[in-house]
Amino acid sequence: MFRLRLRLQPGTHVYAVSRRSVHKLASLQKATMLPPKKAQSLLYPFSELEAYLDRSVDRTQFKLFHPSVEDMVKAEKLFSSSPSHKIDYYVSAERMEHAPALKQPEVCFIGRSNVGKSSLIKALFSLTPEVEVRVSKTPGHTKKMNFFRVGRAFTIVDMPGYGHRAPKDFVDMVEPYLFTRKNLVRTFLLVDGSVGLQKADLIALEMCEEIRSPYVMVVTKTDKCGHGTLLTNLLNLQDVVKTQTASCFPQPFLVSSLQFWGIYLLRCFIAHVTGGIRLTDTSQS
Ligand SMILES: Nc1nc2c(ncn2[C@@H]2O[C@H](COP(=O)(O)OP(=O)(O)OP(=O)(O)O)[C@@H](O)[C@H]2O)c(=O)[nH]1
Numbered sequence: 001m002f003r004l005r006l007r008l009q010p011g012t013h014v015y016a017v018s019r020r021s022v023h024k025l026a027s028l029q030k031a032t033m034l035p036p037k038k039a040q041s042l043l044y045p046f047s048e049l050e051a052y053l054d055r056s057v058d059r060t061q062f063k064l065f066h067p068s069v070e071d072m073v074k075a076e077k078l079f080s081s082s083p084s085h086k087i088d089y090y091v092s093a094e095r096m097e098h099a100p101a102l103k104q105p106e107v108c109f110i111g112r113s114n115v116g117k118s119s120l121i122k123a124l125f126s127l128t129p130e131v132e133v134r135v136s137k138t139p140g141h142t143k144k145m146n147f148f149r150v151g152r153a154f155t156i157v158d159m160p161g162y163g164h165r166a167p168k169d170f171v172d173m174v175e176p177y178l179f180t181r182k183n184l185v186r187t188f189l190l191v192d193g194s195v196g197l198q199k200a201d202l203i204a205l206e207m208c209e210e211i212r213s214p215y216v217m218v219v220t221k222t223d224k225c226g227h228g229t230l231l232t233n234l235l236n237l238q239d240v241v242k243t244q245t246a247s248c249f250p251q252p253f254l255v256s257s258l259q260f261w262g263i264y265l266l267r268c269f270i271a272h273v274t275g276g277i278r279l280t281d282t283s284q285s
């Protein structure tokens with residue numbers, strides 16, 4: 001049972017939610033005023049798919065990280081800029097030698113070109129729209145490692161993709177970073193939910209396993225295909241994670257940067273793994 005349902009006030013529904021207004025929902029309070037089903041798909045996109053799953057499928061893996069709305073509110077604060085907590089683009093680096101020496105915990109986003117890395121970071125920073133994150137329809141757009149500082153709490157790094165212009169960018173830049181960056185606490189490996197795991201994704205997954213530091217799968221563009229395709233791709237991914245990985249967090253995060261699905265949950269997870277917030281329920285992973 002989702003805890004959120006208990007917290008929703010009956011009669012406080014916002015009925016007309018266009019794509020634009022979903023994007024503009026800056027505060028979690030507003031999101032939780034949506035009808036329960038809409039709020040759930042915004043906060044916990046997996047809940048939308050659950051009804052389509054066969055009873056025999058074990059759902060626990062999909063809900064390991066299930067924070068309270070209060071935890072998400074704490075994370076929202078971290079993703080909001082203030083004079084004492086500045087969120088900004090810091091620097092770009094073409095080579096590992098040019099990467100800034102930073103002490104705070106770092107998380108990075110990797111994945112095939114065009115999978116939606118920059119769009120996801122832009123969505124994470126939607127509370128501070130002045131932070132410019134460049135997105136493009138053309139694969140291979142991000143050509144450098146772009147560092148964004150979230151106050152003194154943590155750094156988020158947007159990476160060039162693999163698949164297009166790879167292996168050059170990836171091998172020269174991203175691999176050395178992943179293998180040597182000391183303050184890297186999590187790598188987020190993005191996979192396009194509308195097409196599922198590709199050969200290049202499996203190679204990246206193998207590399208993450210070789211590095212042996214914790215990483216997390218993020219399923220992007222979940223708005224782009226039907227429930228059937230998404231579930232098939234998701235279950236296939238789960239199977240690979242279960243059988244072929246040791247360092248991967250068992251729960252994949254489902255997101256749509258376009259519809260804003262799963263962004264609150266991911267913000268909370270990042271705030272949690274970087275030590276930026278303490279979860280109310282300490283039994284959470
Ligand atoms: N439908 C849909 N499209 C998305 C989503 N996220 C990103 N896109 C689109 O996918 C394209 C690529 O997005 P980017 O965020 O630039 O992808 P990237 O992974 O940073 O690509 P590179 O920098 O080239 O490696 C753009 O046209 C985005 O609008 C999403 O959640 N849903």
Ligand SMILES: [Mg+2]
Nearest residue numbers: 117118141142
């Ligand atoms: Mg990019």
